[in-house]
Amino acid sequence: MAEPTIDASAGRVALRTSPLAHLEERMRAAAVTGAHGVALSEWPYIAMVNVRVDPASEAAERIEKALGASLPRHCGHTSTSGPHSVVWLGPDEWLVLSQAEVAAVVGELREALADDAGSVVDVSANRTTLELSGPAAREVLEKGCPLDLHPRSFGPGRAVSTTVGPVAVVLWQVDDAPTYRLFPRASFADYLARWLIDAMSQYRGPEVP
Numbered sequence: 001m002a003e004p005t006i007d008a009s010a011g012r013v014a015l016r017t018s019p020l021a022h023l024e025e026r027m028r029a030a031a032v033t034g035a036h037g038v039a040l041s042e043w044p045y046i047a048m049v050n051v052r053v054d055p056a057s058e059a060a061e062r063i064e065k066a067l068g069a070s071l072p073r074h075c076g077h078t079s080t081s082g083p084h085s086v087v088w089l090g091p092d093e094w095l096v097l098s099q100a101e102v103a104a105v106v107g108e109l110r111e112a113l114a115d116d117a118g119s120v121v122d123v124s125a126n127r128t129t130l131e132l133s134g135p136a137a138r139e140v141l142e143k144g145c146p147l148d149l150h151p152r153s154f155g156p157g158r159a160v161s162t163t164v165g166p167v168a169v170v171l172w173q174v175d176d177a178p179t180y181r182l183f184p185r186a187s188f189a190d191y192l193a194r195w196l197i198d199a200m201s202q203y204r205g206p207e208v209p
Helices: 021-029 058-067 102-113 137-142 186-203
Strands: 002-007 012-017 039-042 047-052 078-081 084-090 093-098 119-122 130-133 159-164 167-175 179-184
Touching (some): 021 186, 084 167, 093 102, 102 119, 130 137, 159 186, 167 186
Antiparallel strands (some): 047 119, 130 179, 167 179
């Protein structure tokens, strides 16, 4: 998938291509319907901002106010408010995911951080987003993820760093459909998408052409 971007120096509109644009049709063709249904798609261009700050500081409070969402304090926890979601990455580190314009998000968070210790960094180009959903989504992930994904251990609102196949990802369960969002490094997205397509093929019979 491509979207227009402004090249100010050249005075023209350029096209930015997502890491998985070349697999868009193949991911669509891999979808399975029915009781064992599962679908895979890319959500490109989601704003992603890495935030580091002392969670006990006034700066953290200002950042939470700017987001309208709390900075989760425990591994696996997330919070969501409006267009923003926040994923715990470490005791003083979070990944902010937003449907808002990344420049606006970064600007607001840097203003909230002010001169206090910490950092606010746009990492949108570092990762892309894959969404895996449907009744068989958990079974597909279980073929290559070491986590216990059973609802008793992992459910909606949970997000952790793990691996799927050989690829490191942040894995977030969005709802109990179940729907999962996976955030791999952009350079590994092609491998992960193909791995997931192969894992999905069991549920549709013949191989995806």
